[in-house]
Amino acid sequence: MEGVDHQEFVQEPQHRPSLSTMEAQGIPVIDLSPITSNNTSPSAMDALTKEIGSACKEWGFFQVTNHGVPVSLRRNLLEASKKFFSQSLEDKKKVSRDESSPSGYYESEYTKDVRDWKEVFDFFAKEPTLFPATIDEHNHRVVQWTNKYPHYPPAFRDIIQEYIEEMEKLAYKLMELIAMSLGLEAKRFERFFIRGQTSFIRLNYYPPCSFPHLALGVGPHKDESALTILAQDEVEGLEVKRKTNQEWVRVKPKSNDYIINLGDIIQVWSNDRYESVEHRAMVNCESERFSIPYFFFPTHDTEVKPLEELINDQNPPKYRPYKSGKFLLYRMINDFKKQNKDNLQIHDYKLA
Numbered sequence: 001m002e003g004v005d006h007q008e009f010v011q012e013p014q015h016r017p018s019l020s021t022m023e024a025q026g027i028p029v030i031d032l033s034p035i036t037s038n039n040t041s042p043s044a045m046d047a048l049t050k051e052i053g054s055a056c057k058e059w060g061f062f063q064v065t066n067h068g069v070p071v072s073l074r075r076n077l078l079e080a081s082k083k084f085f086s087q088s089l090e091d092k093k094k095v096s097r098d099e100s101s102p103s104g105y106y107e108s109e110y111t112k113d114v115r116d117w118k119e120v121f122d123f124f125a126k127e128p129t130l131f132p133a134t135i136d137e138h139n140h141r142v143v144q145w146t147n148k149y150p151h152y153p154p155a156f157r158d159i160i161q162e163y164i165e166e167m168e169k170l171a172y173k174l175m176e177l178i179a180m181s182l183g184l185e186a187k188r189f190e191r192f193f194i195r196g197q198t199s200f201i202r203l204n205y206y207p208p209c210s211f212p213h214l215a216l217g218v219g220p221h222k223d224e225s226a227l228t229i230l231a232q233d234e235v236e237g238l239e240v241k242r243k244t245n246q247e248w249v250r251v252k253p254k255s256n257d258y259i260i261n262l263g264d265i266i267q268v269w270s271n272d273r274y275e276s277v278e279h280r281a282m283v284n285c286e287s288e289r290f291s292i293p294y295f296f297f298p299t300h301d302t303e304v305k306p307l308e309e310l311i312n313d314q315n316p317p318k319y320r321p322y323k324s325g326k327f328l329l330y331r332m333i334n335d336f337k338k339q340n341k342d343n344l345q346i347h348d349y350k351l352a
């Protein structure tokens, strides 16, 4: 980030991170062995479903162990990511993302119109991924997006494809647990994803920053996904807004765990029983930091709205339906550059 205008990274005073945040009691840690081992008793499944339910309700964020994703795969991808970002800017820009093809490298993303101190590489989980051509509600044209792959390191494509398959398996399992915790049949959510999801994976690289008290790696935001599965390296940075007291809580890296957070789509599906929670990533002066979120998204033409089973006369729908792909496209365009206007939020679909 040499030679850039530092001013555009500076957060408004109320968003500036406190560098002395106390280590609060962390987010729940949940052992997934009942769904990753062979013989599981119904009572163990029951207990797990309850744990998931309270984590979703009280935090919207949790950490999972014994998740079944091979450790070597995650390590290989983190190493490949490190190698890719260590290249010169010129080399990285050879695989830049652009408005016609949003997969690729990008070095300046804006969250809520302040520049993030990070570099990213985005890949779609499915190739090609079908997306609406424009955000115009009346235009039904669809485009196919394909990935750009780095030339270096050489095995990148194989590693990331293998990793994506593992993320998908885990995401489906988690969605089943979440469905059961809401009293729905286990496969209730599957239909929204199997006909061509718009899920994508992001490599985040946060370079060391000389003014960590003023900037953020990712500004405060909620993920617009159904669910996010995040791998972070051993450097701290992720913070979660605790629902009970609105304080920022640091999420301590735990070797091979994954961090799961609910996104906007589950909030709408569950008619606010489970909320998408605000989070951000801090930067620091000494160490670079890497993280890899996988954002699990339904098919672009999914009409997102509160599920029928979860609404009734006493609990009417709180949102009007919106198209998953149009919303995501709007946000992708918006994050791409400074717009000087408020971003679209699911709040905008809220019924009075």
Ligand code: OGA
Pocket (backbone or CB within 6 Å): 202, 204, 218, 223, 232, 237, 238, 279, 280, 281, 291, 292, 293
């Ligand atoms: C994100 C995100 C957190 C992190 O990319 O949406 O929240 O720790 N990242 O990198």
Ligand code: NI
Pocket (backbone or CB within 6 Å): 221, 222, 223, 279
């Ligand atoms: Ni996020």
